[in-house]
Amino acid sequence: MTIITLTKVLILAQLTSSGAQYIRHTLCAQLYRGTCRPSCFFQETQRPSTYDRLCFVGVCCRQADGTWSQWSAWSTCSVTCGQGERRRSRTCISGFCSGQDFQIQPCADNPCSTNRCGEEILHSRILGGQNILKCTWPYTPLVSIRVYYNPTLSNNFNFGNLTVCGGAIISDQYILTSAVCATALYGPNAAGVRHSTRVVIGNYDSRIVDYGRDGRPEDSIELEEVKIHKDYDNVTTSNNIALFKLRTRIQYNNCKLPACLEPQRTSTTSTRDVPEVDDTCIMASVGVKSNHIGEPSNIPQQARIKLYSRQLTEGIVRHVYPQFLPDGVVIGRTENPSVQTCLFDWGGIVVCRKSNKWWLRGIISTNNCLVSNGGTATPEPPIFITEVANYRQWIDTCVTNFHSCPTLPF
Known part of the structure; x- marks a missing residue:
């Protein structure tokens, strides 16, 4: 003083x-x-x-x-993601120096969500299911695959802006879905339909445009390329899995986050790490409300589902269902038989809880609503779920180099 x-x-x-x-x-x-x-x-x-x-x-x-001295190097960004700042400074060596002795500029304007797969970030048209909760896990990886009206296409593909499948975000440029959803979009002869198709990401109510907490709207992105697993069989639906590469990248926010993928499944890990019955799972998708009138639901639906191990699935099919068991699938069963998968639920997600995270265990391979007689059929028709971990190596190979991805011949 x-x-x-x-x-x-x-x-x-x-x-x-x-x-x-x-x-x-x-x-x-x-x-x-x-x-x-x-x-x-x-x-x-x-x-x-x-x-x-x-x-x-x-x-x-x-x-x-x-x-003045020379400016110092820019400091590291104050944050690793989101909007931060970095600084540099200089020193007045002699005399009276006019101007500022420091400068600030923005940095790291990138999403914080790329490594937050499966985490709870907030405190389906499955028949008989319930509305999903908006922008909450485990539903944020779910996307809608929507075909828009195109007057140049034949009536076989002009559905009138219809959501035809679901899918799961696995990175900011790749969507995992079922091969059933991809066949009409695959190959050079499907270019017209593919160009009329959009993957809608971060959408809750199909009647309106939805926004995340950051003010960003839902994404509606054109497909760049489609790959179907090389061993897919459209008769038996074995290896029913496909990848979409998006033309532009997803802008992550609280409504759009990638799913967690489990490591490659082997015969050893399937018996060691996978329970015979996993009752921690939820399925969610974007199909129809009713198998009688085919009315689409504006909001995706979800339901609890139990997943059986492959070994238990093989035993059930062998003794209960007189049918061929597709490769790569397990049986899923809802708590209430009247809750079923139906038209356009293909590619919907099945996520299960493990180690305090939600993991993408599977995608919906087939529906059972058309043969279930309203849930009263005996025995109850199974829901087949493609286990994603069986295809982790194929997914990684394709994402690393999409052009050399082992895929189904045209």
């Missing part, structure tokens, strides 16, 4: 000889980084020392042009 007061006193001191304002030479140098010209000194015979002499403020105590 004493130093500040003394400084003010010295700066504001007025020594009147001719009504002019003076400042000590030492303060001119220290406070203004200036220099008193010798000719401007006020001659005081009682003050022989130059540094005790007085100097006219302003003209005589001139502020010398300063010299």
